[in-house]
Amino acid sequence: MEIIIANRMVTPLRKDVFFSILNYPKAKFTFPIHFHAEYELKLILNANGKRIIGDSNLDFQFNDLVLVGPNTPHVWAAKPIGEFAHVITIHFDAESFLSNSFLEKNASYSLNELFINSKRGILFSKETIERIADSIISLSTIGYGFNSVLKLMSILFELSNSKDQKLLASINYKSDYISKYNSRVKKVISFIQNSYQNQIKIKEVSDTVSMTESAFSHFFKKATSKSFTDFLLEYRIGNVSKLLLESEKNISEICYLSGFNNLSNFNRTFKRMRGCSPKEYREKHNLTKLF
Numbered sequence: 001m002e003i004i005i006a007n008r009m010v011t012p013l014r015k016d017v018f019f020s021i022l023n024y025p026k027a028k029f030t031f032p033i034h035f036h037a038e039y040e041l042k043l044i045l046n047a048n049g050k051r052i053i054g055d056s057n058l059d060f061q062f063n064d065l066v067l068v069g070p071n072t073p074h075v076w077a078a079k080p081i082g083e084f085a086h087v088i089t090i091h092f093d094a095e096s097f098l099s100n101s102f103l104e105k106n107a108s109y110s111l112n113e114l115f116i117n118s119k120r121g122i123l124f125s126k127e128t129i130e131r132i133a134d135s136i137i138s139l140s141t142i143g144y145g146f147n148s149v150l151k152l153m154s155i156l157f158e159l160s161n162s163k164d165q166k167l168l169a170s171i172n173y174k175s176d177y178i179s180k181y182n183s184r185v186k187k188v189i190s191f192i193q194n195s196y197q198n199q200i201k202i203k204e205v206s207d208t209v210s211m212t213e214s215a216f217s218h219f220f221k222k223a224t225s226k227s228f229t230d231f232l233l234e235y236r237i238g239n240v241s242k243l244l245l246e247s248e249k250n251i252s253e254i255c256y257l258s259g260f261n262n263l264s265n266f267n268r269t270f271k272r273m274r275g276c277s278p279k280e281y282r283e284k285h286n287l288t289k290l291f
Contacts (some may be wrong), residue, residue: 013038018149019092023140027087033075038091039118040068041156042076043129043136047085049078050284053121054169055241057284058275065129067159069118072169088136090152097149110160116180121168128162170238171231184209185223192235196259202228236260237273244282251278 013020027044033052044064051060053074062081068074078085094115103112114122124132135155142148171178178189191208192200205228206216220228236258243254252263255278260266270278 013091013093017144018097019090019144019152021091021140022087022089023137024087024089026084027080029076029078029085031075033073035071035073036091037070038093039070039115040074041090041092041136041159042066042068043088043133044076044078045086045133046081047078047087048081049076051076054173055238055245056121056168056170056274057281058168063126063129063133065124065132066168067114067118067122067124069115069121069174072119072121072174074121088140090136090139092152098153111157114156114160117165117167119174120170122159123166123168124159124162125164127164128159132158132162170241171234172238173242181223185220188220188228192232196232196236196239197257198259199261200232200259232259233269234273237270240266240270240278241274241281244278251282254278 027047029047029049042065044060046062047064048061049059051058051064051066051074053066053068054072060078064076066074098108098111102108103115132155135151135158139148139151139155142151172193178186181189187209188205191205195204202213202217206213209216209219211219217228220226220231224231226234239258240254243249243257244251247254249257255263255266260269267277270281274281276284
């Protein structure tokens with residue numbers, strides 16, 4: 001049984017096992033937003049609703065599969081499709097059976113990336129859910145012996161190599177997430193952190209790392225899988241989300257403080273990236289009030 005104390009959840013993971021699994025074929029979505037020190041892999045079947053992962057607040061439909069990293073706040077609020085929703089939740093401490101030296105090996109590269117990216121929450125595609133749901137369900141039937149650990153590692157490895165993963169929380173939601181990048185990218189991010197409120201030109205940024213604009217654009221896209229423009233936009237929207245949740249500043253003020261110079265364009269961009277208007281985001285972030 002899970003226990004929540006001041007939004008920190010004490011998971012059912014015991015010291016004598018590698019992971020815990022909770023299988024609710026008649027699930028009810030009653031938990032408030034919470035966090036915990038363990039990784040959480042959650043599979044939701046036959047439900048529609050909303051989820052919060054960090055500063056991400058999005059709808060989901062029918063099935064949902066997300067890996068949430070340690071101490072990242074999260075919650076789901078949903079209604080079943082038909083009579084019941086089915087939810088399986090796995091908690092594990094990766095460090096207890098996957099050491100840093102193991103994850104640093106070439107063969108473990110995708111697993112290491114999976115755990116780093118989970119700090120922002122990873123949403124897996126519907127195709128991945130169709131392929132792996134039965135494996136996750138069957139894991140709940142075989143106990144906690146060594147074979148179950150191998151099965152969990154196999155599931156995580158398959159997820160780490162799955163296509164169309166989506167990171168949910170903003171790039172700047174978890175400051176330690178940025179540590180994954182090399183020194184040049186960190187220098188660029190430092191520039192963004194100091195200048196995102198201003199209008200930034202590519203030449204200004206490329207000059208900070210002594211590269212041509214063309215070479216910089218290619219380098220940055222290869223290193224981050226995002227264009228510089230998209231990266232900067234996501235950083236600004238992350239700052240907007242933080243101010244909406246943690247301050248009482250009005251939306252217009254937040255718009256300009258975050259580097260946007262046009263309120264209507266800002267509102268359109270925020271809705272495209274967050275799935276709702278800034279006002280709705282601020283009002284609805286407490287999902288426990290939605291259903």
